[in-house]
Amino acid sequence: MHKPVLLTEVIAALQPRSGGIYIDGTVGAGGHAAATLEASAPDGQLYGLDQDESALVLVGERLSDFGDRVHLLHANFDRLHQHQIPPADGILLDLGVSSMQFDQPERGFSFQADGPLDMRMDPSAAETAADLINHLPEGDLADLIYRYGEERQSRRIARAIVQDRPFEQTQDLADLIARVVGFKPRRGGRQKPKIHPATRTFQALRIAVNDELGALERVLPQAIAQLAPGGRLAIISFHSLEDRIVKKYFQQEARDCICPPEQPICTCRHKATIHIITKKPITPSLAEITENPRARSAKLRVVESIGK
Numbered sequence: 001m002h003k004p005v006l007l008t009e010v011i012a013a014l015q016p017r018s019g020g021i022y023i024d025g026t027v028g029a030g031g032h033a034a035a036t037l038e039a040s041a042p043d044g045q046l047y048g049l050d051q052d053e054s055a056l057v058l059v060g061e062r063l064s065d066f067g068d069r070v071h072l073l074h075a076n077f078d079r080l081h082q083h084q085i086p087p088a089d090g091i092l093l094d095l096g097v098s099s100m101q102f103d104q105p106e107r108g109f110s111f112q113a114d115g116p117l118d119m120r121m122d123p124s125a126a127e128t129a130a131d132l133i134n135h136l137p138e139g140d141l142a143d144l145i146y147r148y149g150e151e152r153q154s155r156r157i158a159r160a161i162v163q164d165r166p167f168e169q170t171q172d173l174a175d176l177i178a179r180v181v182g183f184k185p186r187r188g189g190r191q192k193p194k195i196h197p198a199t200r201t202f203q204a205l206r207i208a209v210n211d212e213l214g215a216l217e218r219v220l221p222q223a224i225a226q227l228a229p230g231g232r233l234a235i236i237s238f239h240s241l242e243d244r245i246v247k248k249y250f251q252q253e254a255r256d257c258i259c260p261p262e263q264p265i266c267t268c269r270h271k272a273t274i275h276i277i278t279k280k281p282i283t284p285s286l287a288e289i290t291e292n293p294r295a296r297s298a299k300l301r302v303v304e305s306i307g308k
């Protein structure tokens, strides 16, 4: 079962209450959703979105005790505004994949177990990781691995992939990258264990297959517009690319004028729509990281709607 990350902190941030409307844009296994429903008993409503239909089947069973307080939608959160959900008192986005998705080899997210190079969170989407690996020109593949994986050896990896393709299985790709980049796992001693050399390339492919950064950029204005006055938006990100997008957008929306600093007079007429609640992102405690290593890179940022 997926362990919800920063659960206490998310509930403290959203302050669910009876009669409130809550949106979980990444409902997954429903850990955050169940806690939100409990805290907003007896009549808070929860709208749970997920682009993975199989997650919705499981979460529907898990949340069945909450009856008609739960509304599940098979949808990408980047089309939040299309669902006619009432103004929300709290919205959560807990980005990325769930442990359930990661731990199923047939979904192709992990190189620890062999599976097809798929990586689609929404299995009805068109393009798989194998499509990108086997068809992108070498330069585009290198750019993708560099941009979304922040992988400095992206050119070497892309060249080797293009020479050896087609690839269909995660293990074959991970082995090739380990050969190209070289991998000596560190055991014992005080040094931190080295991450597997395929980690960054797999992250890059997953981000590209699911257009994760595009979806995040598209949902931010919709989520803020969806908040009731005083409503809060909480976002948990897992890598610097996501966190940078969230932080910059929040900073921009919290300002009255977004004209370039060298411009003496404001012409943008931009008005702040939110207050930033977390000046610095909230990160998990050592105890949480020990219990759930997946939490180690999590960052939670929270804003509140000014509601003009």
Ligand SMILES: C[S@@+](CC[C@H](N)C(=O)[O-])C[C@H]1O[C@@H](n2cnc3c(N)ncnc32)[C@H](O)[C@@H]1O
Binding pocket: 002, 003, 004, 005, 025, 026, 027, 028, 029, 030, 031, 032, 033, 049, 050, 051, 052, 055, 075, 076, 077, 078, 094, 095, 096, 097, 098, 099, 121, 215
């Ligand atoms: C980290 S898990 C969420 C776990 C959840 N908070 C819990 O407590 O179980 C992320 C979930 O969001 C879904 N997801 C990721 N990006 C999405 C998007 N753009 N639209 C809708 N669902 C998305 C994934 O399919 C996955 O089930």
